[in-house]
Amino acid sequence: MRACRLADTIGTDNGSHSPMKTILLLEDLPEIRAWMRKLVLQVFPGATISESARVHDAIDLVTAVKFDLALIDLGLPDGSGVNVVTKLRDCQPDAQSVVVTIHDDDEHLFPALQAGAFGYILKEQPRELITEQLQRISQGEPSLSPSIARRVMAYFQAKSKPASQANAMPAVNLTDRESEVLLRVAKGYTLPEIGVQLGLSRHTIADYVKQIYRKLNVSSRAEAALEAQRLGLFR
Amino acid sequence: MQNRRAMLLPFSSQYPRPCNPLRAPLPWLLLLLAVLVAVLLAVVQAVLLAMLMTFGLASAHAAGASKPSSSLLVLDTALRAHGAGASFPTAAPATTVSLPDEWAHTRGGQDGPAWYRVELPRAGSPDDDGLYALFIEHVCSNLEVYVNGERVHSGGRMSPPYTNNCNHPQLVSLPSAMLNRDSNTLDIKVVGHALVEVGSRQRAGALSALVVGPQSELAAHHARLTALQVIAPQAVGATLLLMGSFMFVLGFMNRRESHLAYFGALSVGWALVDMRLWLRDIPLGHSETEFLVGAMLGFITWAAVQFLLRYAGMRYRLVDVLLPLQCALLSVTLVVAGPQHLYTLASVWYGVLALEVMAASAWHLHHQHQRRHVRSVWVMAVLLGLALVAGVTEFLAQWTGTRPLAAHVAQLVMPVVFVLVGLRLVQQQGRALSHAVQDKAVLEQRVREATAEIERNFHQMAELRVEQVTERERKRIAADLHDDLGAKLLTIVHTSDSERISTLAREALEEMRLSVRGLTGRPVRLADALGDWRAEVVSRLAQAGIEGEWEAPEDLPQTLSARAYVQTTRILREATSNIIKHSRATNCIVTASISDGDFLFVVQDNGDGIAPDTKGSLDRGHGLASMKNRAKQLNGQCLVESGPGYGTVIRLTLPLDTAIQPS
Numbered sequence: 001m002r003a004c005r006l007a008d009t010i011g012t013d014n015g016s017h018s019p020m021k022t023i024l025l026l027e028d029l030p031e032i033r034a035w036m037r038k039l040v041l042q043v044f045p046g047a048t049i050s051e052s053a054r055v056h057d058a059i060d061l062v063t064a065v066k067f068d069l070a071l072i073d074l075g076l077p078d079g080s081g082v083n084v085v086t087k088l089r090d091c092q093p094d095a096q097s098v099v100v101t102i103h104d105d106d107e108h109l110f111p112a113l114q115a116g117a118f119g120y121i122l123k124e125q126p127r128e129l130i131t132e133q134l135q136r137i138s139q140g141e142p143s144l145s146p147s148i149a150r151r152v153m154a155y156f157q158a159k160s161k162p163a164s165q166a167n168a169m170p171a172v173n174l175t176d177r178e179s180e181v182l183l184r185v186a187k188g189y190t191l192p193e194i195g196v197q198l199g200l201s202r203h204t205i206a207d208y209v210k211q212i213y214r215k216l217n218v219s220s221r222a223e224a225a226l227e228a229q230r231l232g233l234f235r
Numbered sequence: 236m237q238n239r240r241a242m243l244l245p246f247s248s249q250y251p252r253p254c255n256p257l258r259a260p261l262p263w264l265l266l267l268l269a270v271l272v273a274v275l276l277a278v279v280q281a282v283l284l285a286m287l288m289t290f291g292l293a294s295a296h297a298a299g300a301s302k303p304s305s306s307l308l309v310l311d312t313a314l315r316a317h318g319a320g321a322s323f324p325t326a327a328p329a330t331t332v333s334l335p336d337e338w339a340h341t342r343g344g345q346d347g348p349a350w351y352r353v354e355l356p357r358a359g360s361p362d363d364d365g366l367y368a369l370f371i372e373h374v375c376s377n378l379e380v381y382v383n384g385e386r387v388h389s390g391g392r393m394s395p396p397y398t399n400n401c402n403h404p405q406l407v408s409l410p411s412a413m414l415n416r417d418s419n420t421l422d423i424k425v426v427g428h429a430l431v432e433v434g435s436r437q438r439a440g441a442l443s444a445l446v447v448g449p450q451s452e453l454a455a456h457h458a459r460l461t462a463l464q465v466i467a468p469q470a471v472g473a474t475l476l477l478m479g480s481f482m483f484v485l486g487f488m489n490r491r492e493s494h495l496a497y498f499g500a501l502s503v504g505w506a507l508v509d510m511r512l513w514l515r516d517i518p519l520g521h522s523e524t525e526f527l528v529g530a531m532l533g534f535i536t537w538a539a540v541q542f543l544l545r546y547a548g549m550r551y552r553l554v555d556v557l558l559p560l561q562c563a564l565l566s567v568t569l570v571v572a573g574p575q576h577l578y579t580l581a582s583v584w585y586g587v588l589a590l591e592v593m594a595a596s597a598w599h600l601h602h603q604h605q606r607r608h609v610r611s612v613w614v615m616a617v618l619l620g621l622a623l624v625a626g627v628t629e630f631l632a633q634w635t636g637t638r639p640l641a642a643h644v645a646q647l648v649m650p651v652v653f654v655l656v657g658l659r660l661v662q663q664q665g666r667a668l669s670h671a672v673q674d675k676a677v678l679e680q681r682v683r684e685a686t687a688e689i690e691r692n693f694h695q696m697a698e699l700r701v702e703q704v705t706e707r708e709r710k711r712i713a714a715d716l717h718d719d720l721g722a723k724l725l726t727i728v729h730t731s732d733s734e735r736i737s738t739l740a741r742e743a744l745e746e747m748r749l750s751v752r753g754l755t756g757r758p759v760r761l762a763d764a765l766g767d768w769r770a771e772v773v774s775r776l777a778q779a780g781i782e783g784e785w786e787a788p789e790d791l792p793q794t795l796s797a798r799a800y801v802q803t804t805r806i807l808r809e810a811t812s813n814i815i816k817h818s819r820a821t822n823c824i825v826t827a828s829i830s831d832g833d834f835l836f837v838v839q840d841n842g843d844g845i846a847p848d849t850k851g852s853l854d855r856g857h858g859l860a861s862m863k864n865r866a867k868q869l870n871g872q873c874l875v876e877s878g879p880g881y882g883t884v885i886r887l888t889l890p891l892d893t894a895i896q897p898s
Contacts, residue, residue, distance in 0.1 A: 029722050033317050035729045074717060102721045104748060124715040124744045129778070187762075187789065188769025190777065233607075 004091035089116030114220035141206035149185035307448035324472035338440035339430035346429035368450035434581035476506035494545035533565035787827035818842025
């Protein structure tokens with residue numbers, strides 16, 4: 001594990017609503033990388049983009065350079081992009097990781113979200129859609145599909161069972177409103193629809209989704225630490 | 236399948252095998268036990284007979300002793316002289332002795348032949364048949380009877396080794412031809428051993444009182460006494476020998492039941508000591524015989540002590556070593572001390588051995604009591620108590636002149652106790668055997684169950700493994716498709732200049748993803764599927780600026796097969812694409828419902844509709860034809876109702892039995 005060399009720079013003013021100035025682009029296909037680069041520059045004009053085709057290089061970059069946003073592919077020649085998500089979350093908690101992938105199934109996406117990814121974008125979507133999703137994410141409105149919502153619900157339900165509470169797990173639980181939002185997403189309602197149904201603004205709904213992603217990450221990290229402790233990795 | 240068979244074989248062929256070691260010794264044991272039981276039944280019969288005879292005798296004897304028949308003449312004084320010749324030594328000094336005459340009291344250490352002379356008064360009343368007889372209850376070791384100087388009876392060898400008649404009552408006919416009318420002289424020559432030369436008082440030289448009377452009366456008395464003193468002990472001794480042999484074999488074959496072997500040795504040893512009743516003329520010198528008897532008692536003690544300890548489940552290394560050593564020591568001391576000190580030494584030894592057996596008995600009962608074998612304690616306590624009473628009686632009888640009836644009964648009681656203990660052991664063996672048979676049945680049942688369980692588990696594991704392999708293979712194919720085909724299609728999507736090719740490539744990518752999804756074969760909950768479909772359809776319509784309405788039941792319990800889920804997704808996606816691309820509709824209503832076992836989807840738009848003659852024009856790529864085809868594959872149907880200006884209604888009907896699998 002490479003140590004983070006950016007610890008002292010963390011905490012500088014870089015709120016999630018501020019424009020993205022430094023961006024990491026992790027993508028192994030050169031054509032797609034070039035296309036993405038163009039697209040990202042259109043959404044965030046003047047941003048500095050660091051490109052990488054391998055997990056190894058990306059982790060090096062993450063420990064050395066400060067990023068506002070990271071667009072991370074999952075299936076890479078030398079490993080999974082999830083490792084980069086984890087590393088970025090460790091080194092730069094304020095940076096936003098977004099998974100950009102060809103995989104739409106929760107088997108691939110859920111681990112990345114647990115590791116701290118803030119939303120995901122499917123690569124093959126038309127340019128306009130991706131642009132819109134990138135803008136939304138940068139404004140703190142990540143997307144959430146029904147299958148991911150179901151998976152998150154199942155995760156927190158399993159955690160709240162009495163059997164696993166005996167593990168002295170730090171209690172990270174969803175609020176009723178967050179659960180309500182998740183349930184409606186799982187049933188196929190879009191976020192604006194849910195906003196209308198619950199009488200909440202679009203921003204409030206987005207905040208709930210953000211909270212859900214955050215809690216999923218916090219809880220998963222605590223779980224991982226506990227598991228590592230149980231296996232004797234930390235003494 | 237082949238592999239599973241091959242791997243199953245070892246299970247099925249190995250598991251029944253452990254039963255066989257159980258099976259092998261059982262018939263053998265059963266046979267032995269059956270024979271033992273038969274023998275013991277015979278023994279019980281013999282014992283009961285002996286008991287009956289003993290009781291009958293006891294009453295007869297008591298009657299005879301208390302009021303002697305008037306015709307019987309009891310002679311209790313005699314003239315005694317020493318001499319080895321063939322007639323009463325008139326020259327030697329003679330003394331008058333009272334009968335019974337025990338040499339231990341009256342002759343000191345002297346052991347040469349002794350002559351007794353009595354004058355027979357006019358015998359009996361001549362009114363009966365005139366047959367007279369002399370009855371001698373106890374003579375040791377042997378005698379010859381002379382009437383008026385003529386020898387009329389001999390008990391056997393009169394020179395060493397003497398015939399041993401100590402247990403045999405003697406009946407001597409007195410021929411009337413040889414009897415004088417008024418007075419007759421009866422001479423009896425007795426040979427025997429001094430007390431110092433024998434191990435037990437009952438084998439020291441002695442002559443009981445003489446009874447003269449009618450032969451018929453005396454013969455009956457003689458027969459009864461012979462039955463008690465000779466025949467009953469012989470019968471019991473023989474059965475003891477047989478039973479002991481069986482027990483020994485049984486215990487020897489099964490080392491865990493070593494107490495049986497020791498009990499067998501004890502029984503056989505006791506029977507061998509009693510052999511003297513059968514063999515009155517042992518072709519061995521007197522001192523050799525006495526030595527053998529003494530050594531045998533050491534051996535019997537060894538067996539008895541070990542039996543009592545092992546029977547209670549105890550085993551001491553020290554005892555295992557000391558008892559044989561004691562046997563050896565006993566023999567050595569008997570040899571070293573020589574025949575002249577036999578009685579003293581044997582008495583000491585008998586005391587020691589008796590104390591050992593009593594201590595072992597007490598320890599046995601104590602230990603069994605601690606192990607809470609209540610029933611065993613009671614049975615053994617009663618039997619050991621009987622043996623103790625018999626032993627004490629016999630011991631006391633040593634000091635009471637000629638042997639009283641109680642001594643004879645006591646002598647008989649000891650082997651009878653052994654037989655009863657043997658019965659008890661056989662009963663326990665039998666019960667253990669039946670338990671073993673039951674246990675074996677239970678064990679076999681368990682082995683069968685375990686085998687079945689293992690086979691079941693194996694099947695489950697095999698199935699699980701097949702599932703795992705399938706899953707792994709699916710993931711590999713999915714990864715390959717995404718990495719190779721997916722990457723290439725993606726490149727086309729984002730680099731092609733033609734919008735149409737980009738769209739086709741995007742659709743191909745989505746198709747590929749669905750195909751991979753269909754590979755899983757994992758059923759999808761209908762409620763989840765509806766959620767996915769709603770999210771996709773409604774958001775796509777919203778992006779295209781079409782108002783979408785979705786009506787579907789919630790929380791349906793059914794599940795869809797992966798294939799049905801994938802095909803329905805494709806049909807819905809195609810229908811939505813058609814509306815977005817061609818219909819120019821502003822509103823679309825999607826209704827999902829379940830009726831009559833069918834799953835029904837209705838997609839209705841308010842667009843331009845499709846002219847009947849140009850129905851095919853809507854069908855770009857796979858279009859409507861492929862929608863209908865997919866529905867047909869699921870045994871359902873896809874109907875398109877449309878007309879210019881009326882919009883389009885697509886009715887998709889899928890039978891639940893193929894499309895929707897119950898959960």
